[in-house]
Amino acid sequence: MTNHWVDIKNADLVVIMGGNAAEAHPCGFKWVVEAKKERKARLVVVDPRFTRSAAVSDFYAPIRAGTDIAFLGGVINYLLSNDKIHHDYVRNYTNAAFLIDEGFKLEDGLFSGYNAEKRSYDKATWQYQKDKEGYAMVDETLQSPNCVFQLMKKHYSRYTPELVSRVTGTPKEDFLKICGMMAETAAPNKTMTVLYALGWTEHTVGSQNIRTMAMIQLLLGNMGMAGGGINALRGHANVQGITDMCLYSEVLPGYLSAPTDADKTRDEYLAKRTPKALRPNQMNFPQNFPKWFTSLMKAFYGSAATKENGFCYDWVPKKDGAYDAMAIFERMHQGKMTGFVCQGFNPLASLANKRKVGDALAKLKYLVIIDPLATDTSEFWKNHGEFNDVDASKIPTEVFRLPANLFAEDAGSFTNSGRVVQWHWKAADGPGESKGDSEIMAALFLRLKEMYAKDGGKFPDAILNLAWPYRIPAKPAPEELLMEISGKALADVTDPKDPTKVLVKAGDQVPGFAMLRDDGSTSCGNWIYGGSWSQAGNLTARRDASDPSGLGQTLNWGFAWPANRRILYNRASADLAGKPWDPKRTVMKWTGTAWGGNDIPDMRPNAAPEEHVMPFIMAPEGVARLFSPIMADGPFPEHYEPFESPLDNNPFHPGNAKAKSNPAARVFKSDMDSFGTAKDFPFVATTYRLVEHFHFWTKHAHINAVLQPEHFVEIGEELAKEKGIKAGDKVKVRSNRGHIKAVAVVTKRIRTLDVDGKKVHTIGIPLHFGFKGLTKPGYITNTLTPFVGDANSQTPEYKAFLVNIEKA
Amino acid sequence: MALQSLDIKQRSATTTPAPSVRQTTEVAKLIDVSACIGCKACQAACMEWNDIRDEVGINTGVYDNPVDLTAKSWTVMRFAEVEEGGRLQWLIRKDGCMHCADPGCLKACPAPGAIVQYANGVVDFHQENCIGCGYCVTGCPFNVPRISKDDGKAYKCSLCSDRVAVGQAPACAKACPTGAIQYGSKSDMKDYAAKRIADLNERGFAKAGLYDPAGVGGTHVMYVLHHADRPQLYNGLPADPGISPLVSLWKGFAKPLASLAIGAVALGSLFHYVMKGPNEVSKDMEKEVEKETEQ
C-alpha cells in the first residue's frame, strides 16, 4: 500500500477492482465503511462476481476475468478525451513531458524490439531522449508527438467505450458511469483510493494491470494524497515483512537486486545498481545503493567482511536465471533438484497445476516440512483416495515434518500491508516439542557449521564466517535480530560536511538509513527498516494510538518503513509551492523553512520548493512514470487475453496470433501442451478466497470448518439451467490439467456476459479445501490452474483460465 | 461471583414481583444490515466466547452455514439475492435472539427461573432450570430458541450477558469488522440508526428504516434495513411479529385463580403438547386455542 489501512477513511471514492477487500480483509474494509458513513464516500466494485464487497457498494459492474487493462485503458481514454485530469500534477509530477526515442512504437500488438524466439523485448527504443549531460529531455508544452503525454493519448485512443464493452463484457453504460465517478476525483481536493489484491496480480499481465490503475491515479493527481494512492492488499499477516526481508531469489533484504553471473565484480555490480539522476536537482535516492549493500554485508559477515575482500561480495551466490517458485518446480520436475524445504508453505495446494507439483516433489531425495500444521504437501506421497490418488510405495522421497510454533507462541514483529511494523509478545508455549522458526533455522545452520568445521567441504568460508553474534546461539532472540535488521554503527559515524562531528557513536543503533555508510563502518540487515530499533529502543513496540492529525496517521504507533513514513510520495500532496492540494487533509506542506505536516516528509526536509526537487525520490527522474521503460512487456500497458481465453483472438489485434496473449509472459516448453482451448473448455474460471477461511490453514480450525464446511463452485443461473444443475448438486469441473468435484452454488451474483458477440459464462472456484483438515475432505482447486506466470513477477495465472462443468 | 449482578425484571413462571426501584440503562444491539458483508465474524466470535462448537456440516448449495440456528449456533447469517430494477442486491441478515421487551419465550416458559429478563433488556436462559419442554420455541415470534440434542435444554443468544454484566460489548458486536453490529444504550442505538437511515435515504433507499417491532414491545436487538417497508425480503423477517395467542393464554393460566377458570380443552391440549414434544402439534394447537379464546 502506498497509503495505509486507516487512511482509506479519507477517500471520496473507493474503487475495489482486482480484489475483494470485504472478503479477504474485512477488518481493513471497515475503513471503507467508515469513509461511506463519515465522508459520504461512494464505493465502486468491478469484479466478475457480485462479491461481499459489492454487497455494500454504491455501484457494481461485472467484468470478464482477465480484461482489466481493457477496462482501465478505456478509463484513461475517457479521462484524456474529456480532459478530466489534474493538469498541474500531471505536468510537474509525472514524466508526461519527457521525450521518448523516436523508434518507439506499437505495431499489431507488439512493441518495438520484440524477439519472438526469446519471448522478450529489447528495450533500446523505450528510452528517454537525453541531452549531452545525460539528462532526459522534456517538452513542457506536452505537444511533441514523442512526449509521453501524446504517446499515451495515441496509445489509449483505441480503447473506445464500445471496444471496452465488447472485450470486457461490462455494459457500456456501467463502464461510462464508473469513468464519470472516477473523473470527479481529478479535482485537486477530491481523492479516489484503489484497493486491489491478487485479482490483479495473478494474471499473465498482472503487473501491467496495476500499472494501468497507477497511471489513472497519477492522471487524477491522487498519489501521495490522504485518501488516495494505489493500495495492494497483501496476503498473509507478514507477507509484507517477508517480502521486505526478500526471501526470494531476485533480491537481498531491502529490495537490493541480487547479483547475477553478469555482475563479475563488486564494482560492476554496484555500478549497474547505482543510477545517475535523469533530471537536474533530483534526490535520486537509489544512488545510496552501495551504502545499503555494504551495510548488509557487514550484518551478514561481520568482521569477515572487509574492504580488502570487497566486503565478501563473492560470497553472495550469483543467479544464473529464474528461481521463482514456478521455475523451481520446473527444475524439480526435470529432476534437477535434490532437496527442498517448505517453511509454512503448502505448494501442493497453493501452486498452479497440482499434478505437476506432486510429480516434481516425488523426484526429490528429501523434503523437509517446517509447519505448525499437518499440511497437504507433507502428505503428497500418501493416497487420499480420489483427492490424492498416488502410490506411496513408488515415491522414494524421504519426508521430514518439523513442528513449528504459531504466532501466539513467539515474540517478534509483523509488517502489515500499510508497511506498519508491529511487535507482538509470546502468550504460551507451542504444543508438544514444537519450536520457533528462528530456533529451527539455527539448529540446521549450527549443525551444518559444525560439520563443515570438522569435515570441511565445498566453500565453507561463507558458512564458517556467517555472523552469529547471538547470546544463546541455538536461540537467536527476536530482539537481537530486530536490532541487527535495524542497524548500528561499528565505528563513529561522522558528518560528511564536518568530520569532527560525530553523528552516531560506535556501538550505537542508527537512528535511520541516512546514517548508513559504504566503508564498512555501519551494519544494517535491511536498510528500509533502519531506525526501527534506534537508541530510543524498539519503536515497533510503541502503542500510542493518539492521532492529532485526525487522518489516522498515528505516528507513534509501531514503526512504518521507511523512516516511519505513513503515506508514500507525500510531497505530491502539495502543489509546486508546497501548498496542500486539499488543506482539509494536509499530509505535507512547506512551512517556509522545512517540510512539515502530518507525516514524515518523503523529501529532503529542507528542500525548498524553488529547488524543484520532485516528489518521486526513488526514481532517478524525480517524477512518476506514465511511461515505464523498465517493464518486461511494454512501457504502456496493453490488453492481452489470458493464456486460456474464450475468444479466438485479441479483439484489439485480431490479425496477430502472437499478440493474443502477453507476448513476453514466460511459458515453459513442457507446459505448452497443458493449455486447453475454448472448444473443449468453454467456460471462464476464476479462483478466490472466502471470508470464512484463510488459504489452507483454517480448514484445520473447527470454528472455520463449521462456517464453510465443504468445497463448492459458484455458477450463474443461466449456465445452471443450460447444464441442468441445481443448487446443492455435486458437479465435476475439468480443465486440461485435471478435474475436481464440488457442490454447486447457483447464484444471481454471477452474470453471463456478452463478449465479442458471444455469451461467456464464468465459474467461480474457492481455493480453501483439500484432503487434510476438519472441513469435508475435498479436491485441491489448483489441480485446475495453468502453470504460466506474469511477464514481470512470474505470478501464476490463477484468476483466468478455461474449464468445463457437468453434473458429477 | 456474578450473582444477580444484573437486576432482574422478569423471571419465568414466577409471580413474585421483581424489584423495580433501581433504574438500569437499557442496552441494545443495532444491526445495520446496509453495512453487513455477511462475513460470519459474529458467528465465530459467538461460538468462541460461549464455548460452543457446532458440528461441521455440508454445503447445501448456499453460503449460509450452519444453515439454521441450533443449540450450538446462536446466530447465523441469512443470505438473500434480490433483484430490483435490473440491479442485484445481496441482503444479508444476522439472525438470532431479538431480546424482546415483551418476551414470548419467557411468558411461555413453565420452569421457574429458566428464563430471565434483566432490567437492561437482556433475555437470558438459565439452562440449569430448564426442563426442555420447548414452550419457549413456540412462544418465540422469531423462531429462535433451540432444544439441544445433547442435554434436552433450550439454548439461544444470551446477548453475552456475562460480558454485558462487566461492561463489555457482546462478542459478536465487538468482533464485527465493518461496524454493522453496534452496541450501547438503546437510546444511543436509536440515534445512531437515525443517522444511518438518513445516509441510506441519501443513497436512494427511500424506505430505509429501523426495525424495532411494537408487537413485542420493541426489541433489544434492532435492525437498520434499506427496505424497512418490506422486512420479509430479508429471509422472512416478520413484518409484524407478536406473541402467539397460546402464550397469552398460558400467561393468564400462570395466575392460579384465573387458571382454574380456563377451559379444559385448552389445558388438555397444552399437556398433550408437553407430552408429545414441542414441534409437532403447535400449529393445530394454536388454532384450537384461538378458537377457544374467541368463545
Next chain:
Amino acid sequence: MQVNRRQFFKICSAGLGGSSIAMLGYSPTAALAEVRDYKLARATETRNMCPYCSVSCGVLAYSIGDKSKNAKAEIIHMEGDPDNPVNRGTLCPKGAGLLDMVHSPNRLKYPEVREAGSNEWKRISWDEAITRITKHMKADRDANFIEKNAEGTTVNRWNTFGFLASSAAANEPGYLTSKVLRGLGVVALDTQARI
C-alpha cells in the same frame, strides 16, 4: 423448588392440584438468577497479532495461569485489541476463530519422518531429525555446489536445493532464514509473496 422435565410431566399428569401452585412460581425458594461467570477475570492478557491476512489485526490472547512456575499457560480465548488503530478491537471470522487454530487437532507436536516408499509417519527426536536433514544437505551441497561458472566467474551457488519461506513467520526469523540461506549459497528461494 427445582423441577426437571420428568417431574414436570408427573405434575402435569397428576392434574391440577396444589403441587402446580409451586410449579407456577409460588415457590418458597429464593429466586436466584445469575449470569455466567466472566471467564477472563483472572486470565493473563498478552498483546499479539493475528497471523492471517495483511491487516495484521491486534489481538489479545488470554491464557490461564499467572506465569507461576507450576502453572502451564494455556490460551483460552482471543479477541481483538481495542487499542490497535487498524482493527480497533474487531476481528473477522478467521481472527475470531483463532483459538481453534492454536488448539487445532492437526497441530504438529513432534518431528516425524516418512521413509522412502513408506506409507506412514514415524516419530523421531529433534536430534535425529536435524542430524538426518543436515547430512542430506551437506552431501547434496558438497556434490552440487558451483564455485565458478563456465566462464570462470565466481558464482558460489547451490541450486539443487530449494526453499519456500513462510510469509507467516515474523520479520526476525524471516531475516535469519534469508541470512542463513544466502550463507549456504542457496538461490532457489521463494516465498508466498509471489503468489
